[in-house]
Amino acid sequence: MIGIYVRVSTTEQAVSGYSLDHQIESCIQKAGTNEVMRYIDDGYSGEFLERPDLERMRKDVRDGLIDKVICYDPDRLARKLMNQLIIDEEFRRKGVEVIFVNGEYAASPEGRLFFSLRGAISEFEKAKIKERTMSGRKGKAKKGKIVKNDHVYGYDFDSVKSEMIINEKEAEVVKFIFDAFTSPTSKFQGMNGIAKHLTETGVPTKKGGAVWHRQVVRQILMNETYTGMKIQNRWNTEGLLANKYNRTGEDKVKITERPKDEWIYSPSPVIIEKEQFEHAQELLKQSRRRYTKKSENQYLLSGLLRCSSCGNTMTGRVQNNWGTKVRYYSDRKNTAGAKNQGCGVSVKSDEIEGHVWSNIEMLLNNPEKLIAFQEVAATTETFEEKELKRLEQEIERTKKGRKRLITLITLSEEDLDLNEIKDQIKDLQTKEKNLQNQYTELQKEMEAEKKKTTNLDILKQAMDLYFVYKDKEMPFEIKQRIIATLVKEIRVHDKDTMEIITF
Structure with missing residues (x-):
């Protein structure tokens, strides 16, 4: 029995010469009979071998049902040269001849060479089409056009x-x-x-x-x-199409984010x-x-406290004091993977919560004092500024360490383990790169923060909510919402000294 194989991808359906009807008609004419087994993959890319009817045809060849295969062109069989050769070799081992309508490929060294060259050209054309398409989309995006419908709600x-x-x-x-x-x-x-x-x-x-x-x-x-401002060219989706044909789920291609300098901003x-x-x-x-599940012990300042010395956030905890449970906040981190175990600063929850709330009430009753708070914050060295200095020092130390190792290799006459020293240099290079990335990201965050202005509408909303409950017993959730709206961070210097940073 003769089998004919035809294929067209979604993007090729409108291209002249590659329509399914034309391929089928040409293959039947080549076969010289209408008694053929038809294998049709409609809307499938030729980049991958995992196609329903191609797999069915390969099984029928293995089972001996097919003794000849007719295909319009090698690139209908597969776009990649390697895949073309795999299928051709697989069929020939079973004694099945593969015939192409668009060209004769004799079973000779010359014919095989021509077949290979034809497949290589097809693969090259596919790559060039992809390159031109990507270049065209980028050019279009840079002109302010939206190149793809992302179906954004709104x-x-x-x-x-x-x-x-x-x-x-x-x-x-x-x-x-x-x-x-x-x-x-x-x-x-x-x-x-x-x-x-x-x-x-x-x-x-x-x-x-x-x-x-x-x-x-x-x-x-x-x-x-x-x-x-819509961001285009942010995500690298190259190779994602392969996931469609990956049945095992292993080694799936993941979408990755391109560097920010490659992003294109369109209005x-x-x-x-x-x-x-x-x-x-x-x-x-x-x-x-803000919306964690309620626990037996509630903490009004959860997530807002930070130790000014070590930079750790301070979390709420409970300890037994002669049979009485006492709530407190601590910068200690007990997890094994914590970068910083903390410096041991702790404050009683009732005391610091009461102090912060009294300051918030003072601001809400006298909103003009919010300006004074912001002026003090502007003249105080922030945790982020301290972190920038620390990163600068670490980067400089790493550079000096790398230079010392290079000098050691160059000048030392001792019998050194060069591989070990080279590994140390590589480690320092990696560390320096990571530190530099942290430094750059922190700089960007600080620049963005400086550009922000006080949102008077938010302050007014917080004041309105406060005055609704001012003369009543204010629920915990309302207090927490007001604080979270106005306070960005609270820096604790010691158990008696703290600094409130407002938005």
């Missing part, structure tokens, strides 16, 4: 103009999500609460789904596109103001501490 995509257009109905939901997450008076408990509300009120997702998940809300809150219609977006990012950093 927008529709105009494929003709390559532009994003606001979807008014979805944009209202986006605004609600940001307002509900950033407002101190919000009744929704974080991303889970927002997702639950959207599900219960029947708001459809971008794909028309009925259920909203916390992660979807998080992705919306983190998407800078809403501020008027998009504004839905969320930059100031509110930045505030949402700050709250996202705190989200784990």
